Amino acid sequence: MISFSNEIKNPYTELDKSIGGRFADNPATNACKLCAPLGASLVFKGIENCVPLIHGSQGCATYIRRYLISHFREPMDIASSSFAESSTIFGGAENFNAGIDNIISQYTPDVVGVCTSCLSETIGEDPGMLLGEYRSSRKDRELPAFINVATPSYSGNHMDGFNATVKAAVRCLCENGGGASCEMLNIFPGLVSPADMRYLKEILDDFGIDYMMLPDYSESLDSPTWDEYHKLPPGGTPRKRITQAASARASLQFGRVLGGNSRDSIGAGEWLEKQFKIKCLKPGMPIGIKESDIFFKTLETLSGKPMPEKYKNERGRLIDSYIDGHKYLFGKRAIIFGEEDFVVGMTALLSEIGVHPVVCGSGGESPHFADAINAVAGDAIKNFPEPPIIVNGADFESLLELALETRPDFLIGNSKGYYISRQMNLPLIRCGFPVHDRIGAQRLLHLGYRGAQQLFDAITNAVLEYNQDNSPMGYKYM
Ligand code: SF4
Numbered sequence: 140m141i142s143f144s145n146e147i148k149n150p151y152t153e154l155d156k157s158i159g160g161r162f163a164d165n166p167a168t169n170a171c172k173l174c175a176p177l178g179a180s181l182v183f184k185g186i187e188n189c190v191p192l193i194h195g196s197q198g199c200a201t202y203i204r205r206y207l208i209s210h211f212r213e214p215m216d217i218a219s220s221s222f223a224e225s226s227t228i229f230g231g232a233e234n235f236n237a238g239i240d241n242i243i244s245q246y247t248p249d250v251v252g253v254c255t256s257c258l259s260e261t262i263g264e265d266p267g268m269l270l271g272e273y274r275s276s277r278k279d280r281e282l283p284a285f286i287n288v289a290t291p292s293y294s295g296n297h298m299d300g301f302n303a304t305v306k307a308a309v310r311c312l313c314e315n316g317g318g319a320s321c322e323m324l325n326i327f328p329g330l331v332s333p334a335d336m337r338y339l340k341e342i343l344d345d346f347g348i349d350y351m352m353l354p355d356y357s358e359s360l361d362s363p364t365w366d367e368y369h370k371l372p373p374g375g376t377p378r379k380r381i382t383q384a385a386s387a388r389a390s391l392q393f394g395r396v397l398g399g400n401s402r403d404s405i406g407a408g409e410w411l412e413k414q415f416k417i418k419c420l421k422p423g424m425p426i427g428i429k430e431s432d433i434f435f436k437t438l439e440t441l442s443g444k445p446m447p448e449k450y451k452n453e454r455g456r457l458i459d460s461y462i463d464g465h466k467y468l469f470g471k472r473a474i475i476f477g478e479e480d481f482v483v484g485m486t487a488l489l490s491e492i493g494v495h496p497v498v499c500g501s502g503g504e505s506p507h508f509a510d511a512i513n514a515v516a517g518d519a520i521k522n523f524p525e526p527p528i529i530v531n532g533a534d535f536e537s538l539l540e541l542a543l544e545t546r547p548d549f550l551i552g553n554s555k556g557y558y559i560s561r562q563m564n565l566p567l568i569r570c571g572f573p574v575h576d577r578i579g580a581q582r583l584l585h586l587g588y589r590g591a592q593q594l595f596d597a598i599t600n601a602v603l604e605y606n607q608d609n610s611p612m613g614y615k616y617m
Pocket residue numbers: 174175176198199202255256257258292
């Protein structure tokens with residue numbers, strides 16, 4: 140952790156006020172966040188043989204399906220209890236029961252994940268109570284396991300929904316803790332890509348660590364082609380592994396912020412520590428060399444083994460490429476936007492490659508965001524011509540205003556930044572979530588040395604391409 144020296148003012152206290160003052164009264168236009176049951180559905184899709192049920196109107200489930208399909212390009216079965224006028228007035232219990240019956244008969248799932256929409260929350264539906272009634276009315280049948288989580292979008296965004304659902308999965312499925320009685324490590328990676336998850340699993344396997352990753356949509360949301368149709372795609376965290384979470388040796392929970400409005404909320408790892416005394420380690424999202432070093436050091440400690448040669452080589456090649464590309468990137472200015480922990484990770488990466496993050500914006504509203512940015516920017520912040528503007532509760536209108544003011548060289552974040560990029564003729568390096576206007580979002584790698592390598596190459600090449608495209612003469616050699 141690197142703190143500010145006396146000469147450097149902490150930008151957070153100043154800028155948070157000024158940005159809050161400037162944008163606080165404006166209604167959000169094209170918010171830099173998504174809805175809470177979308178985050179919940181994503182977690183449910185990362186549990187083996189799990190079907191999500193959104194308790195509310197059909198439109199919410201349809202929007203979420205469409206949104207996720209456009210990013211992952213995979214089938215996305217998400218059920219809805221299909222509220223109509225009568226359920227809105229008299230309550231949705233009847234639809235809820237019929238919906239779960241249908242899911243069981245159509246999919247024979249191991250787990251049904253129930254989350255709520257704004258509508259069902261507004262009328263005060265309690266899915267926990269509804270599930271209790273459902274179970275007692277069907278005592279004669281073998282039922283799947285249930286996870287239920289409240290996800291009102293008016294008091295949280297997709298990261299709140301995501302984190303609350305990971306915690307709910309552990310709360311609903313884990314069996315009484317055996318006090319670190321098994322060798323398994325819980326790993327809660329947060330909202331990362333399927334490629335990131337596959338890479339994490341490869342690393343853990345190479346260290347010989349037994350683990351339970353939750354969620355794990357590395358296969359279910361990036362499947363190979365199938366010879367025969369599967370109603371539910373293979374892959375996901377097995378229910379049985381989640382039941383052991385409270386007996387694990389430790390939890391590894393990525394993220395310095397944990398996203399959204401999580402002012403008081405805690406993550407699944409912290410919950411397990413509180414309930415069952417399972418030690419929770421909380422490295423930042425390992426994006427860039429410094430944050431990845433912390434992650435690998437943690438694995439060395441947990442496994443008692445040194446980093447395998449292959450990762451030492453990845454790290455070495457990455458440093459070599461930093462040296463090669465430094466002259467093209469040093470002093471460039473960037474706007475970063477997306478989920479808070481993604482932005483923090485990207486700030487860590489940009490700060491170590493000589494790029495000045497002029498604006499770090501997220502739709503989340505965590506009070507930990509600015510501190511996390513300052514911590515990962517570290518000593519590099521002393522070399523920035525001005526401190527990064529840190530924006531909580533950002534929307535794309537305010538980001539455009541800030542882009543016009545700060546004149547960045549490029550933008551880095553999800554594809555929702557496209558209109559800023561188009562209006563200002565700036566490169567947009569697409570990564571994170573969602574990416575709707577390019578192919579291969581599920582294969583984008585962000586984490587570890589390999590992820591930093593891909594990001595570094597993509598950033599450098601975007602800058603080179605921009606320079607080349609805008610050169611009056613043109614050139615083919617540099
Ligand atoms: S109404 Fe609420 S739950 Fe439904 S799509 Fe909109 S924000 Fe999401």
